[in-house]
Amino acid sequence: MKTGIFSGSFNPIHIGHLALANYLCEFAGLDEVWFVVSPLNPLKNEADLLDNDLRLEMVSLAIGNYPKFKASDFEFTLPRPSYTVQTLRLLKDQYPDREFHLIIGADNWQQFHLWKEYETIINTTPILVYPRPGYEVQENKLPHTIKVVKAPLLDISSTFIRQSLQTGKDISFFLPREVYQYIKEKQLYVNRY
Numbered sequence: 001m002k003t004g005i006f007s008g009s010f011n012p013i014h015i016g017h018l019a020l021a022n023y024l025c026e027f028a029g030l031d032e033v034w035f036v037v038s039p040l041n042p043l044k045n046e047a048d049l050l051d052n053d054l055r056l057e058m059v060s061l062a063i064g065n066y067p068k069f070k071a072s073d074f075e076f077t078l079p080r081p082s083y084t085v086q087t088l089r090l091l092k093d094q095y096p097d098r099e100f101h102l103i104i105g106a107d108n109w110q111q112f113h114l115w116k117e118y119e120t121i122i123n124t125t126p127i128l129v130y131p132r133p134g135y136e137v138q139e140n141k142l143p144h145t146i147k148v149v150k151a152p153l154l155d156i157s158s159t160f161i162r163q164s165l166q167t168g169k170d171i172s173f174f175l176p177r178e179v180y181q182y183i184k185e186k187q188l189y190v191n192r193y
């Protein structure tokens with residue numbers, strides 16, 4: 001079983017994340033993708049981060065009943081900040097029947113040398129890098145465990161979503177309908193950022 005680990009802040013999840021994960025399952029050989037919601041990215045500021053449970057709930061709403069996706073709270077009980085090397089270690093211990101592949105965007109790949117024990121991750125886990133406009137990946141210099149995914153590019157970010165919501169834009173087509181409704185009902189991302 002090839003399982004993609006897509007860990008992230010997902011603050012909130014948007015169609016860019018979902019389309020990429022969908023592509024990886026249907027066209028790039030993954031059997032499933034787990035969206036692992038991170039309590040705290042070690043390199044990000046906590047100030048603009050919504051509660052873990054709210055972000056997880058939005059991921060659950062977003063994936064609906066597509067059988068290859070799973071919303072995961074695996075990192076909720078781990079120490080903070082959320083170090084991926086530790087997450088992968090524990091995942092491999094607890095799910096020895098799975099072959100884990102780490103999914104990251106090119107923005108994260110550019111900063112990968114700042115990640116805790118990044119060399120261990122490179123040596124022990126295949127990585128799928130998703131190109132993002134503005135973040136160049138030099139494919140000819142990559143270690144053999146790292147593959148660049150030729151998925152269609154959707155140049156949107158959670159930052160764009162948060163800022164648009166805060167300024168009152170109707171961006172309902174950038175998020176799954178259920179997530180957009182949830183954000184509106186709970187009035188998330190209104191008075192912050």
Ligand SMILES: Nc1ncnc2c1ncn2[C@@H]1O[C@H](COP(=O)(O)OP(=O)(O)OP(=O)(O)O)[C@@H](O)[C@H]1O
Pocket residue numbers: 007008009010011015016017020103104105106107108130154155156157158159160
């Ligand atoms: N449009 C996108 N399509 C596919 N993957 C994305 C996209 N945006 C971000 N990612 C990747 O998804 C993972 C989780 O991203 P994250 O939750 O930080 O989203 P983000 O949109 O980059 O958020 P923010 O703008 O708050 O930094 C990261 O590896 C990131 O590179």
Ligand SMILES: O=C(O)c1ccc[n+]([C@@H]2O[C@H](COP(=O)([O-])O)[C@@H](O)[C@H]2O)c1
Pocket residue numbers: 007008009010038040041042043044082083084085108114115116
């Ligand atoms: O392990 C690290 O040192 C590390 C450094 C930066 C980011 N990460 C992880 O990378 C994932 C993507 O983060 P984000 O905020 O871009 O969605 C998230 O799961 C973070 O915990 C991990």
